[in-house]
Amino acid sequence: DVKVTQSSRYLVKRTGEKVFLECVQDMDHENMFWYRQDPGLGLRLIYFSYDVKMKEKGDIPEGYSVSREKKERFSLILESASTNQTSMYLCASSLPGTSQETQYFGPGTRLLVL
Amino acid sequence: DQQVKQNSPSLSVQEGRISILNCDYTNSMFDYFLWYKKYPAEGPTFLISISSIKDKNEDGRFTVFLNKSAKHLSLHIVPSQPGDSAVYFCAASGFNYGGSQGNLIFGKGTKLSVKP
Numbered sequence: 001d002v003k004v005t006q007s008s009r010y011l012v013k014r015t016g017e018k019v020f021l022e023c024v025q026d027m028d029h030e031n032m033f034w035y036r037q038d039p040g041l042g043l044r045l046i047y048f049s050y051d052v053k054m055k056e057k058g059d060i061p062e063g064y065s066v067s068r069e070k071k072e073r074f075s076l077i078l079e080s081a082s083t084n085q086t087s088m089y090l091c092a093s094s095l096p097g098t099s100q101e102t103q104y105f106g107p108g109t110r111l112l113v114l
Numbered sequence: 115d116q117q118v119k120q121n122s123p124s125l126s127v128q129e130g131r132i133s134i135l136n137c138d139y140t141n142s143m144f145d146y147f148l149w150y151k152k153y154p155a156e157g158p159t160f161l162i163s164i165s166s167i168k169d170k171n172e173d174g175r176f177t178v179f180l181n182k183s184a185k186h187l188s189l190h191i192v193p194s195q196p197g198d199s200a201v202y203f204c205a206a207s208g209f210n211y212g213g214s215q216g217n218l219i220f221g222k223g224t225k226l227s228v229k230p
Contacts, residue, residue: 004157033217040123042222043158043203058217090157101207102148103218105157 003027004106006091012112019078021109023091031094032074033103034058034066036087043090049074050096081113117141118206120221127228133191135224137204140185144206148218149178149189152201161202162189194228201225 007022025032033048035058045058047066055066063085067075074093078085088110092103119138127133137147145166150158164171164178164187171178177190191198202225205218 009155037152040222043220045217048217088155092157101146102160102163104160105150108155108157110155 004091004093004104006089006106006109008109009107010110010112012114013078013081014114015082017078017081017113019081019111019113021076021078021089021091021111023074023076023093023106024072025074025091025093025104025106026072027093027095027104028071029093029104030071030096031101031103032068033092033094034064034074034076035090035092036060037090037108038087046076081111083113085111086113087111116221117144118204118219118221120202120204120224122224123222124225124227127194127226129196129228129230130193133189133194133198133226133228135189135191135202135204135226137187137189137221138185139187139206141206141208141219142185144208144219146207147178147180147187148205148207149176150203150205151198152203152223158203191226194226196228196230199226199228 004025034046035043049055049068065077090108091106094101094103148163149161151161152158180187201223203223204221
């Protein structure tokens with residue numbers, strides 16, 4: 001079974017703080033993704049990575065950065081948290097190779113920015 | 115510009131009856147479609163998928179139907195159970211759909227409630 005873990009289930013931060021969200025997968029997947037989920041908006045892609053040290057912007061990268069120093073780990077960084085970044089953050093991973101790639105998700109981190 | 119649309123934000127069904135969740139897409143280059151199920155405060159879990167070379171895929175109580183000419187897919191759950199109550203997301207991908215290969219385009223989700 002694919003296992004994707006996220007460092008925290010719930011986080012409360014203050015406006016302006018730097019926030020790190022960590023994601024680890026144990027299936028040697030090349031692809032990793034960060035999404036946020038908001039009511040009525042579905043899942044929106046923030047950043048993704050196809051390999052170590054590689055990163056690509058998704059649909060809503062503003063206010064975020066990422067780091068992929070090791071294959072199994074993909075970190076999402078909020079440089080200066082703002083209240084509009086209060087959301088559910090979801091990490092996913094998949095194998096590359098074809099367009100028919102199932103993504104496997106972690107349990108999510110619910111972030112509240114005060 | 116939504117490429118994957120789930121037009122019903124919610125659906126309520128009686129236990130034991132059929133649940134039908136619908137999804138429409140606009141990009142004819144999508145060739146792989148997936149359904150995910152999501153409980154509150156948890157990550158989405160993969161449910162079932164279908165390739166564009168098929169028109170039906172079945173897994174237990176779950177069946178996905180694909181109508182390429184209508185750019186429409188549906189997820190049937192028979193019989194529905196209270197534990198099926200969750201948000202269901204439709205997603206699509208493709209080799210040359212115009213975005214990055216391997217990325218999934220998600221719909222906004224449909225919240226299914228199965229009443230005992």
